[in-house]
Amino acid sequence: MNLRVAVYDDSDALRESLEFLIGSAPGITLAGLYAGCENIISDLAENNADVVLMDIDMPGINGIQATALVKSHYPDVNVLILTAFDDSAKIFEALHSGATGYLLKKTPPAKILEAIAEISNGGAPMTANIARKVLDFFSTKKTEPANSYDLSSREKEVLSCLVKGESYKMITVSCAISIGTVCTHISNIYKKLHVNSKSEAVAKAIMENLTDH
Structure with missing residues (x-):
């Protein structure tokens, strides 16, 4: 396994931490560190990342918008959200935009590395309470699409x-x-x-x- 991982986060401290974590992990290569997503399509063309660690709250193009861009241009690249947000709206926005996994920033470093390996092997890693929210949503009986709000x-x-x-x-x-x-x-x-x-x-x-x- 030699996975190439690109990191997108506007926190200097977190980028430095992830640079050390990924750089010291066997079988994983740091493809790039970026503070913003404005050039993410050209970035990926140059760095050939297999996995993108993506923050949500970034200036300009946010992580959810960037995820949709990545999946539209590079459908085989896996996007693993790494964020502080655990509200349902952000979770479902991220998953609908094409994210394959969703972790909170308080996730232990070893678990982040495990998630990177898991996502590259076809898994969909999620922090436990995130997974519970997703399961609760899909276990709720769905109705046919309605238009009670008179949307055109x-x-x-x-x-x-x-x-x-x-x-x-x-x-x-x-x-x-x-x-x-x-x-x-x-x-x-x-x-x-x-x-x-x-x-x-x-x-x-x-x-x-x-x-x-």
Whole structure:
């Protein structure tokens, strides 16, 4: 096993810790350390990473948006979320954007290395309480997609894009509409769903099965 791992996190201290951890682990090579995701597609073209350790809360392109970008360009690259967020909205946004695993930053170093090996062998490593939330969600009886909020077909399409972790700019491409129209649709979605943020809209869409994705 010689896995190449790239790290994306805006914390200097954490990047340094992961650099030491990965650099000292047998069978794992550090492919790169990055404080942001603006150039993640070109980064991966150069570093040939097999696994990406991805923080969520980063300036510019966040980790969920970056995960969607990675999976659209490099579907064989595994993204392992490493974050402080353990709320359901972030978990489901990350998984829907294509993340294969989800760990909290308080995970012991040895467990992070185990997760890297596990994810490369077809596993989906998750911190225990994260896995429980996912299992609780899927064990809940789902209903057929409903439109009790009177969402238009276009609004449902835009909402589906949000669920997949797409940015406003990515939605303009997916739906072939202008950025202004995207903003209008999202504003209307927030009003109809009675939410105030993207995370709340995505969580509600997933929990109430409002889209086909």
